Amino acid sequence: MSRPTIAGVARVAGVSVASVSRVLNGLPATDEMVERVQRAVEQLGYVPDARARSLKVGRTFQLTLAVADVGNPVYVTMMRAVEEVVSAAGYRLVVTTTGPDVVDEVALVRGMARGYADGLVISPLRVDDDLIKSIRECDVPVVVAGNVPSSAGVDTIRANSPKGMLLAVGHLVSKGRRRIAFVNGPVDTVPGAARAKGFTEAMKANGLQPVAQVEAIDFTFAAGREAARELLSGVGSTDGRRSARAGLPDAVIAANDLLAVGLMHELAADGLEVPKDVAVVGMDDSELAEQSFPPLTSVNLGSAERGRRAAELLLARIEDDTRTPRRIVVQPTLSVRRSTP
Amino acid sequence: MSRPTIAGVARVAGVSVASVSRVLNGLPATDEMVERVQRAVEQLGYVPDARARSLKVGRTFQLTLAVADVGNPVYVTMMRAVEEVVSAAGYRLVVTTTGPDVVDEVALVRGMARGYADGLVISPLRVDDDLIKSIRECDVPVVVAGNVPSSAGVDTIRANSPKGMLLAVGHLVSKGRRRIAFVNGPVDTVPGAARAKGFTEAMKANGLQPVAQVEAIDFTFAAGREAARELLSGVGSTDGRRSARAGLPDAVIAANDLLAVGLMHELAADGLEVPKDVAVVGMDDSELAEQSFPPLTSVNLGSAERGRRAAELLLARIEDDTRTPRRIVVQPTLSVRRSTP
DNA sequence: GTCGGATCTGTAAACGATTACAAGAACGAT
DNA sequence: ATCGTTCTTGTAATCGTTTACAGATCCGAC
Numbered sequence: 001m002s003r004p005t006i007a008g009v010a011r012v013a014g015v016s017v018a019s020v021s022r023v024l025n026g027l028p029a030t031d032e033m034v035e036r037v038q039r040a041v042e043q044l045g046y047v048p049d050a051r052a053r054s055l056k057v058g059r060t061f062q063l064t065l066a067v068a069d070v071g072n073p074v075y076v077t078m079m080r081a082v083e084e085v086v087s088a089a090g091y092r093l094v095v096t097t098t099g100p101d102v103v104d105e106v107a108l109v110r111g112m113a114r115g116y117a118d119g120l121v122i123s124p125l126r127v128d129d130d131l132i133k134s135i136r137e138c139d140v141p142v143v144v145a146g147n148v149p150s151s152a153g154v155d156t157i158r159a160n161s162p163k164g165m166l167l168a169v170g171h172l173v174s175k176g177r178r179r180i181a182f183v184n185g186p187v188d189t190v191p192g193a194a195r196a197k198g199f200t201e202a203m204k205a206n207g208l209q210p211v212a213q214v215e216a217i218d219f220t221f222a223a224g225r226e227a228a229r230e231l232l233s234g235v236g237s238t239d240g241r242r243s244a245r246a247g248l249p250d251a252v253i254a255a256n257d258l259l260a261v262g263l264m265h266e267l268a269a270d271g272l273e274v275p276k277d278v279a280v281v282g283m284d285d286s287e288l289a290e291q292s293f294p295p296l297t298s299v300n301l302g303s304a305e306r307g308r309r310a311a312e313l314l315l316a317r318i319e320d321d322t323r324t325p326r327r328i329v330v331q332p333t334l335s336v337r338r339s340t341p
Numbered sequence: 342m343s344r345p346t347i348a349g350v351a352r353v354a355g356v357s358v359a360s361v362s363r364v365l366n367g368l369p370a371t372d373e374m375v376e377r378v379q380r381a382v383e384q385l386g387y388v389p390d391a392r393a394r395s396l397k398v399g400r401t402f403q404l405t406l407a408v409a410d411v412g413n414p415v416y417v418t419m420m421r422a423v424e425e426v427v428s429a430a431g432y433r434l435v436v437t438t439t440g441p442d443v444v445d446e447v448a449l450v451r452g453m454a455r456g457y458a459d460g461l462v463i464s465p466l467r468v469d470d471d472l473i474k475s476i477r478e479c480d481v482p483v484v485v486a487g488n489v490p491s492s493a494g495v496d497t498i499r500a501n502s503p504k505g506m507l508l509a510v511g512h513l514v515s516k517g518r519r520r521i522a523f524v525n526g527p528v529d530t531v532p533g534a535a536r537a538k539g540f541t542e543a544m545k546a547n548g549l550q551p552v553a554q555v556e557a558i559d560f561t562f563a564a565g566r567e568a569a570r571e572l573l574s575g576v577g578s579t580d581g582r583r584s585a586r587a588g589l590p591d592a593v594i595a596a597n598d599l600l601a602v603g604l605m606h607e608l609a610a611d612g613l614e615v616p617k618d619v620a621v622v623g624m625d626d627s628e629l630a631e632q633s634f635p636p637l638t639s640v641n642l643g644s645a646e647r648g649r650r651a652a653e654l655l656l657a658r659i660e661d662d663t664r665t666p667r668r669i670v671v672q673p674t675l676s677v678r679r680s681t682p
Numbered sequence: 683g684t685c686g687g688a689t690c691t692g693t694a695a696a697c698g699a700t701t702a703c704a705a706g707a708a709c710g711a712t
Numbered sequence: 713a714t715c716g717t718t719c720t721t722g723t724a725a726t727c728g729t730t731t732a733c734a735g736a737t738c739c740g741a742c
Contacts, residue, residue: 003454003480005727005728005729006728006729006730007728007729015691015692016691016692016693017692017693017728017729017730018691018692018693018694018730018731019690019691019692021729021730021731022690022691022730022731025730028689028690029690029691030689030690030691033690033691045478047451047454047455048455048728048729049396049455049456049727049728049729050455050456050457051392051395051396051401051456051727051728051729052396052697052727052728052729052730053728053729053730054392054697054729055390055392055393055396055697055698055699055727055728055729056696056697056728056729056730056731057697057729057730058697060392062457070411070417070420070421070436071414071417071421071628073412076411076412079411079438080411080412083438092437092457093437094435094436094437095411095435095436095437096433096434096435096436097420097424110388113344113388114388114389114390114391115390115391115392116391116403116433137386139344221628221631221632258632261632262632264634265632265634265636268634287412287562288629288632290562291562291599291602291603291606291629291633292632292633292634293605293606293609293633293634295606346697346698346699347698347699347700348698348699356721356722357721357722357723358698358699358700358722358723359700359701359721359722359723359724360720360721360722362699362700362701363700363701363720363721366700369719369720370720370721371719371720371721374720374721389698389699390697390698390699391699392697392698392699393697393698393699393700393727394698394699394700395699395727396697396698396699396700396727396728396729397698397699397700397701397726397727398699398700398727399727
C-alpha cells in the first residue's frame with residue numbers, strides 16, 4: 001500500500017501520465033480530461049511527490065532562513081517578516097539554527113549546494129573570508145542579513161548601528177544622563193563590532209567619555225547578567241579602578257534586548273532602580289522589550305523591515321541571478337519605554 | 342557552468358558512475374579507486390544533489406517540527422531539545438510555523454505526503470477529527486507533542502497539566518494564599534482545556550473556590566494583559582459582580598508564561614506588588630520565566646524532556662513503523678522564583 | 683474531398699542519484 | 713592448465729515527475 005504515483009492515477013483515469021501532469025499543473029486540457037483526472041486523484045488520494053518534482057524542475061520551492069540562536073527574540077520578529085513575504089510568493093520557509101561558530105555557517109552555506117532549498121537568508125554572527133567565499137560560490141542565491149564588506153559582492157540588508165547608537169545616546173543625553181556605560185556582546189561578532197564602533201562614535205559626537213564598557217561572552221540573558229555584575233563591580237570600567245557607588249553610571253546601553261534585561265536584573269539585585277538610578281536602553285526592540293519590566297526603551301534596528309526586504313531581495317535574485325548585488329541599509333528608530341526617564 | 346553531477350565526476354575520474362557513488366557512500370573500493378574519485382570530486386567541487394538522492398532512496402534525512410507560534414518561548418526550549426536529538430541521529434531539523442487554526446495544521450500534515458521530510462513532530466494547539474485522521478493517514482511517521490485521545494492510535498508525548506496545577510495550587514496554599522484566580526488561554530485549545538480542567542480539580546482538591554477565572558483570546562503576552570485587565574476590573578469573576586479591591590485575588594495562576602508576564606504588567610499598572618499583594622505562577626518554565634521581573638515561579642511541564650522524547654519516539658518509529666503507538670506522559674516540577682512569597 | 687492549421691493526447695527522454703546484476707580480473711587450489 | 717571463488721567494476725534499470733516532440737483528431741475553408 002505504498003503511495004500512489006502519477007502512473008497509478010493515469011492508469012485509473014485511463015489516460016497518459018503526461019495528461020495527468022498537465023491537468024495537475026493547470027495546463028490546457030479538455031473538461032472531460034480534467035474531470036477524469038480529478039476523479040482518479042480523488043479516488044487514490046494522490047499527492048504529487050515533491051522530491052521527484054523538484055529533481056525535474058530544479059526547484060524545491062523552499063527557502064531557508066538561518067539564524068544563530070532561536071532563543072534570541074529579535075529573530076522571532078525577523079522570522080515572522082520573512083515568512084510573510086516568502087509564503088505570499090508560494091514558497092515554504094524552513095528555519096534552521098547555526099551555532100555561534102563561523103564554521104557552522106560555512107557548512108550550512110556549502111550544504112545549500114545539495115539543493116535543499118532555492119535560496120537562503122542568513123544572519124551571520126561571525127563573518128570571515130571563508131564564509132564570504134562560500135556565499136559567493138553558493139549555487140543558490142544567498143542574501144545576508146547583516147554587515148559584510150561591500151567587496152564581497154553579495155546582496156545585503158543591514159542595520160545602521162552607528163545611527164542607532166546616536167539615537168540611544170542622544171535620548172539619554174536629552175534626559176540629562178551623562179555617565180553612560182555600555183554592555184556589548186562579543187566584539188569579534190559582526191553586530192558586536194558594529195555596536196562598539198557606533199557607541200564610541202556616538203559618545204564622541206556628544207562630547208562624552210564612556211563611564212565603563214564591558215563585553216559579554218555572547219548575546220544571551222545569562223551573559224548579560226554576568227557582564228552586568230562585572231560592570232557593577234567596576235572590573236570592566238575603562239579606568240580599571242573599582243567604582244564606588246558614586247562612580248556608577250546613570251545610564252547603560254546594551255547591545256541587544258537580552259543583554260539589557262540581564263542587566264536590569266542585576267541592577268535590581270543591587271537595589272538600583274530603573275530608570276531613577278540608572279536608565280537602560282536596549283537594542284532590537286524585540287518582543288522582549290515590551291515584555292520586560294520596566295518595559296525597555298530600545299533602539300529599533302528594523303528587524304521586521306530587514307526580514308521583509310531580505311526576503312524580497314532573495315525572491316528578486318531567484319528571478320534574475322544577473323542583477324548586481326544590492327546593499328540596503330535600514331534606518332533605526334527609537335522606541336521609548338519606561339526604562340528611561 | 343551548472344553544477345557538476347556524478348556523471349561529470351565519473352568522466353573526469355575515468356571510472357563509472359556506479360564506482361563514484363560507491364566511493365561516496367563508503368562502500369568497499371580499492372585505494373586507487375578512492376583516490377581517483379576523491380581527486381575528481383575535489384577538482385570539480387562536486388556536491389551530491391539531495392533531491393536526486395532522496396528521490397532514489399526515498400528518504401530526505403530531514404525532520405519537521407511544527408509549532409503554532411515561534412514567539413512563544415516554550416517552543417524555544419522544545420526546539421532546542423528536538424534539534425539536539427535529531428541532529429545526533431544525522432537528520433536536519435526544519436522548523437515550520439502553523440497558524441493557530443486547525444486547518445493549517447491539517448494542511449501541514451497532509452502536505453507531508455509530498456515527501457518534504459521523513460517525519461514530523463507536531464504540537465497542535467487545536468485538535469479535531471480531521472487532524473487526527475490526517476495524522477493517521479499520513480505517509481510519514483508523526484509524533485504529537487500534546488494531548489490527543491488515546492483512541493487516535495498515534496505516538497504521543499504530553500504534559501501532565503492536572504498534576505502541574507496541583508503543584509501550583511499546592512505551592513500557593515502552602516504560602517497561605519487562598520484567594521486564587523486563573524488566567525487561561527482559549528479553552529477550545531488542547532492546552533487550554535487541559536489547564537481549565539486541571540485548575541478546577543486542583544482547587545477542589547484543596548477545598549477552594551476560584552476567586553475569578555478569565556480566558557485570554559490566545560496564549561500571547563498581549564492577550565495576557567487584556568485578560569488581566571478583565572480580571573482586575575472584575576468582569577470575568579465567577580460571580581459576575583465587580584470586585585472591590587478587597588475582593589481581589591491574592592494569587593493568580595496563568596496558563597503559560599507569556600500570559601503570566603502580561604498579567605504582571607497589568608498588576609504593576611494597578612499599583613499591585615508581586616508577590617506581596619498578588620502572587621503569580623506561570624506555566625512552562627520557559628526562558629521568559631527567568632527573564633521576567635520579578636522572576637516568575639513557573640510549573641515546568643517538561644518541554645525539554647517532551648521535545649527530547651518526541652524526537653526519540655519519532656526516530657524509533659522511522660526505524661520500525663509497526664511498533665504499537667506509545668503514549669508518554671512527562672511529569673511536571675515546580676520552579677519556584679520570586680513571583681511567589 | 684482535400685488540405686492546413688489548431689488543438690489535444692501519448693510516447694519517451696530527461697533530471698541526478700542508487701543499486702541489482704553481470705561481466706571481468708585476480709588468485710589460489712587442484 | 714583449469715576451475716571455482718572472491719573481489720572489483722561497469723551497464724543499465726529505477727525512483728516519480730515534467731516536457732519536448734510527434735502523432736492523432738477535429739474543424740472550417742477552399
